[in-house]
Amino acid sequence: xxxxxxxxxxxxxxxxxxxxxxxxxxxxxxxxxxxxxxxxxxxxxxxxxxxxxxxxxxxxxxxxxxxxxxxxxxxxxxxxxxxxxxxxxxxxxxxxxxxxxxxxxxxxxxxxxxxxxxxxxxxxxxxxxxxxxxxxxxxxxxxxxxxxxxxxxxxxxxxxxxxxxxxxxxxxxxxxxxxxxxxxxxxxxxxxxxxxxxxxxxxxxxxxxxxxxxxxxxxxxxxxxxxxxxxxxxxxxxxxxxxxxxxxxxxxxxx
Amino acid sequence: xxxxxxxxxxxxxxxxxxxxxxxxxxxxxxxxxxxxxxxxxxxxxxxxxxxxxxxxxxxxxxxxxxxxxxxxxxxxxxxxxxxxxxxxxxxxxxxxxxxxxxxxxxxxxxxxxxxxxxxxxxxxxxxxxxxxxxxxxxxxxxxxxxxxxxxxxxxxxxxxxxxxxxxxxxxxxxxxxxxxxxxxxxxxxxxxxxxxxxxxxxxxxxxxxxxxxxxxxxxxxxxxxxxxxxxxxxxxxxxxxxxxxxxxx
Numbered sequence: 001x002x003x004x005x006x007x008x009x010x011x012x013x014x015x016x017x018x019x020x021x022x023x024x025x026x027x028x029x030x031x032x033x034x035x036x037x038x039x040x041x042x043x044x045x046x047x048x049x050x051x052x053x054x055x056x057x058x059x060x061x062x063x064x065x066x067x068x069x070x071x072x073x074x075x076x077x078x079x080x081x082x083x084x085x086x087x088x089x090x091x092x093x094x095x096x097x098x099x100x101x102x103x104x105x106x107x108x109x110x111x112x113x114x115x116x117x118x119x120x121x122x123x124x125x126x127x128x129x130x131x132x133x134x135x136x137x138x139x140x141x142x143x144x145x146x147x148x149x150x151x152x153x154x155x156x157x158x159x160x161x162x163x164x165x166x167x168x169x170x171x172x173x174x175x176x177x178x179x180x181x182x183x184x185x186x187x188x189x190x191x192x193x194x195x196x197x198x199x200x201x202x203x204x205x206x207x208x209x210x211x212x213x214x215x216x217x218x219x220x221x222x223x224x225x226x227x228x229x230x231x232x233x234x235x236x237x238x239x240x241x242x243x244x245x246x247x248x249x250x251x252x253x254x255x
Numbered sequence: 256x257x258x259x260x261x262x263x264x265x266x267x268x269x270x271x272x273x274x275x276x277x278x279x280x281x282x283x284x285x286x287x288x289x290x291x292x293x294x295x296x297x298x299x300x301x302x303x304x305x306x307x308x309x310x311x312x313x314x315x316x317x318x319x320x321x322x323x324x325x326x327x328x329x330x331x332x333x334x335x336x337x338x339x340x341x342x343x344x345x346x347x348x349x350x351x352x353x354x355x356x357x358x359x360x361x362x363x364x365x366x367x368x369x370x371x372x373x374x375x376x377x378x379x380x381x382x383x384x385x386x387x388x389x390x391x392x393x394x395x396x397x398x399x400x401x402x403x404x405x406x407x408x409x410x411x412x413x414x415x416x417x418x419x420x421x422x423x424x425x426x427x428x429x430x431x432x433x434x435x436x437x438x439x440x441x442x443x444x445x446x447x448x449x450x451x452x453x454x455x456x457x458x459x460x461x462x463x464x465x466x467x468x469x470x471x472x473x474x475x476x477x478x479x480x481x482x483x484x485x486x487x488x489x490x491x492x493x494x495x496x497x498x499x500x501x502x503x504x
Contacts, residue, residue: 149334152309156328157351157399167347171338253337254379 036221044221045228052210052229059196059206060233062120063188066127070184074132075177078139082169088140099133103191107198114199122199123192123206130191131184138180142173174252182241189234207233258320260285260403260435261306266315268301274460276301278315281454281463285402288429288436288473290446292492293456293464294500299439302461303328303405306437320402324352327396327434331408333388335380335395341367342376345395352399366394370424386417390424397428404434410445422448423475430473443496447488448475455492457499464499467491 018038024030025037032040045052081087107126114122146168154164196208207230214222259282267277276298283289283306291299304310305317307328319326327348335344345363350356367373370390380388389409396404406425410418422445429436440446446453447469455464469488471479479485 147334149330149332150336152304152307152330153328153334153348154351155309156307156326157348158324159351163351167351168336171336174338253381254340 033218033220036224040221041224041228044219044225048210048222048225052207052226055205055207055210055226056229056233059189059192059208059230060237062124062192062196062206063127063131063185063237066124066192067131067181067185067188069124070128070131070188071135071181073128074135074180075139078136078143082140082143095133095136098129103130103194104198107195111199119199123195126195126199127188127191130194131188134183134187135177135180138176138183139173142176142180143169145176146172171252175249178245178248182245185241186234186238189237193230257284259283259318261317261319263302263305263312264316264318266305266312266317268298268305268310269313276305276459276461277312279461279463283403283435283437285435286433287452288426288438288450290438290440290450290453291456292440292443292446292453292496293461294458294496295441296459297456298459298461299441299456300407303407303437303439306403307405324399325402327399327401327404329389329392329396329404329406329409331411333380333383333385333392335383335388335391337380340377340379341372341383341391344380344391345398348395348399363394363398366398367391369397369428370394385413386421389413389417389421393421393425393428397432400432401434404429404436406436406438408439408441411440418445425449426474443489443492444480447485447492448480453488453492455495455499465495467495 022037022039025032025035036044077091081091103126106129107122110125110129111119111122114125150168150172151164154168159167192206193208196206197212207226210226211223211230214220214226262282263279265277266279268275279302281302291302293299301310305312306319307326308317308319309328311317335341336347339347342360342363345366346356346359349359349362354362364373364376367376370393372387372390372394375383375387375391378387380391383391392409409425410421413421425436426449438446438449440449447467450469451471451473452466452468454466456462457464467488470484
């Protein structure tokens with residue numbers, strides 16, 4: 001019964017809060033552009049559903065494409081860097097500098113490079129930048145996270161450097177790699193939204209665009225509807241990645 | 256006196272924080288079972304890594320008849336690769352040495368059967384109990400038929416009953432394959448039970464405080480722990496340990 005109550009308790013709380021919100025909006029006559037009642041948001045959600053769904057897909061596909069690009073680049077670079085400590089020393093400061101630079105600040109630059117006519121490229125590029133680092137550092141950590149005793153055994157049995165890489169370091173890296181991808185997937189969505197805010201226009205209409213559009217017209221219920229869709233998208237993706245990570249880890253270690 | 260299989264001659268090891276071991280002189284004959292006993296931090300594990308050739312001494316000389324491929328180590332943790340089945344883990348040393356996969360896997364199957372894990376070939380390390388994982392680790396060490404088997408507190412993480420059963424199993428396997436065995440522990444009873452010779456070390460930097468010879472067959476008969484000679488050996492080792500500790504303090 002514990003699982004049922006654990007499942008129901010947040011739903012009940014949300015229900016109570018929504019009712020309180022609805023009643024407060026009506027009693028205090030709050031103007032809908034300031035704070036729309038849940039019923040208005042619900043209506044906006046239903047009416048705008050096809051458009052919101054298409055926009056959610058726009059944001060999601062941007063994030064996924066960015067994730068794939070970031071994954072390929074980050075894994076390749078991490079692999080190259082892990083081959084020599086000198087390379088790692090050389091690359092680390094640059095990677096850290098790039099990582100601490102706010103995405104919003106480099107957005108104009110990326111937009112220029114992508115070409116004013118291709119805002120969607122800029123958005124994907126920016127989202128990929130955000131997704132890059134968790135994968136890169138996960139891969140790098142993983143490639144170095146070898147059980148020292150297992151490594152000694154490889155020494156003892158005279159393993160070649162290829163055997164060491166293929167049979168020890170790569171498989172050892174799997175958990176950290178999965179973790180990196182999970183974090184990166186969430187960040188890619190955030191990155192896609194932020195990038196859309198600063199670089200999005202005609203060609204790149206995702207959920208951020210819906211929010212901007214509704215906001216500019218003071219259609220606050222539609223802002224909420226888009227936000228809700230975005231939150232749902234984030235939660236779904238997170239749950240999906242969590243599930244994938246657990247499944248793959250189960251395959252990796254057999255249980 | 257036979258030619259020693261491995262020996263440490265005037266060996267000293269310094270780490271950044273100071274002397275870790277030595278000077279130490281030790282020699283191990285083929286087929287001999289020796290326990291290294293001493294308090295934590297006396298350099299037992301360092302000595303073991305020297306014998307394995309995984310570490311070089313700062314001063315002194317390590318001479319070995321057993322080549323790298325003829326030495327095996329069992330660590331305190333089972334140290335199995337989590338992504339491989341028990342069988343693939345045991346086959347690994349053979350494969351790294353260039354053996355064909357099919358042959359390596361077949362040999363691994365036999366080795367696992369010998370340690371009583373014939374039913375767990377496809378189990379992953381995470382599915383094995385502590386004792387079973389240690390057995391798999393032991394099978395991996397023995398699969399190459401090493402002439403020198405080094406065990407670094409292999410039972411430290413196990414419960415007392417598993418520990419005793421495994422101790423007997425190790426001795427049975429040792430009697431069969433007859434490698435020289437060096438066994439590091441800080442458990443005096445275990446040292447006396449396992450070894451024909453118990454070398455007592457001083458607190459760090461470890462030096463040899465003395466050694467006690469333990470009489471009896473390699474595979475201990477039932478009730479060995481309650482014999483008078485066992486009790487006397489334990490007493491002698493404990494006394495040596497206490498003296499070494501008192502001198503250091």
